[in-house]
Every structure is written in C-alpha cells, then in structure tokens.
Amino acid sequence: DIQMAQSPSSLSASVGDRVTITCRASQNIRTYLNWYQQKPGKAPKLLVYAASTLQSGVPSGFSGGGSGTDFTLTIRSLQPEDFATYYCQQSYSTPPTFGGGTKVEIK
C-alpha cells in the first residue's frame, strides 16, 4: 500500500495568514492526489483533485500543487471558516490511502 505522510500534523495561524500543508507519498503517484477538508462533526469535503484542480464551488483562495511524491495545499489568506482538518488521499493505486491529517487551529 502507498503510505501518505502529511506535515505538519497541526498548526496555529491567524486570519489572513498564508498557510501551506505538505503531503508526501511513499512512491511516485504522478498527480493522482486529492485534498479534503473536514470540520468537527462533519463529513470530509472534496477541495482539490488531480493535485491542482479545484472542485466546483471551492473558494479560489485554495490551491493545490505538486507531482510525483511531493504535494502542497495552500490557503492564500486564511478565513474563519477555513479552520478545520485537511487530508490528502492518493488515487494512484488500490487501496486508496489517506494522510494522517493536518489540523489548522486559530492562533
């Protein structure tokens, strides 16, 4: 199985900050990488697929990048509604696997 490692596991940031979350795959997954946002008590929500394509309805302040083994999710200017846990997921091979999550908290 492909292992997905996210860093950091948590971070504290202020409204308006630029935030970058990193995801590393244990092998080359080209651009088969998705990002999800999960708020407390809610189901995950798809933000970005194929490494850099924004899902319909997702604010343009989110962006994804990377290929191969290293990927990033960037929030250009953190908004109050962006405080959540973010997960990456590889869609290169079965079983699909997720990173351990990055919790973005208010500073």
Next chain:
Amino acid sequence: QVQLVQSGAEVKEPGASVKVPCKASGYTFTDYYLHWIRQAPGEGLEWVGWINPKNGGTNYAQNFQGRVSMTRDTSSSTAYLELSGLRSDDTAIYYCARDSFKAAVTLIVPERFDPWGQGTLVTVSS
C-alpha cells in the same frame, strides 16, 4: 442536488453484526460507484471498499476481507455496508461516498470521493 443520507448511530456488542444503509438521491443511483470509508474516534480515514450499484460488483480492503459485505437495493437507491464479528476497534464513524467514476466501466482505482454521507457512528461495546 446529489445527496447521500445515512442512518443514525448504532450500538452493538462484540461479536455482533451491523448493517448500515446509505440512501442516494439527486442522481441515477446505478451510474456511479459508491465507497465506504471509516474514521475511528479522533483518528484518520480508512477505506473499507466499494460497490458498483449497477451490477453489485464489490472490492474490499484486505483488512476487512471475510468480515465485510456490501450490497445494494436499486429499487430504493440504497447501498448497505454489513460488518460482522464486531470488535471494539471497529468503533468508528462509517461514511459512504460517491466516486466520480462511472459504473458502466470496471473500476481499477477510485478517482475521488464526492459527496460523502453524513456518517453513521457504530459503537462496539459490551
């Protein structure tokens, strides 16, 4: 709009079985693969398996082989996850999620999960 609606919480004793429904609406149920993904309390996400609602074909994660069964009822647009031999470490929220991949074609690797159901908390405790 596309929606997946799941049932409320379940409490089961160790060794029992649980059957969790997921009702789809807002699209043709047999057009897209459906997945089950679970999340233990305070933990990350673990893929359980998929079902093709069109023909009932399934693929289960190795960790669940022999204990899991995924079925569907096309007349009610509902998919079901059944897990047997429940253990305390099966305590988790179980989500259903739709793939973007069309059910008319054999799925090799899931594409992406969207949308998700609201989840069903299954608690295994004596």
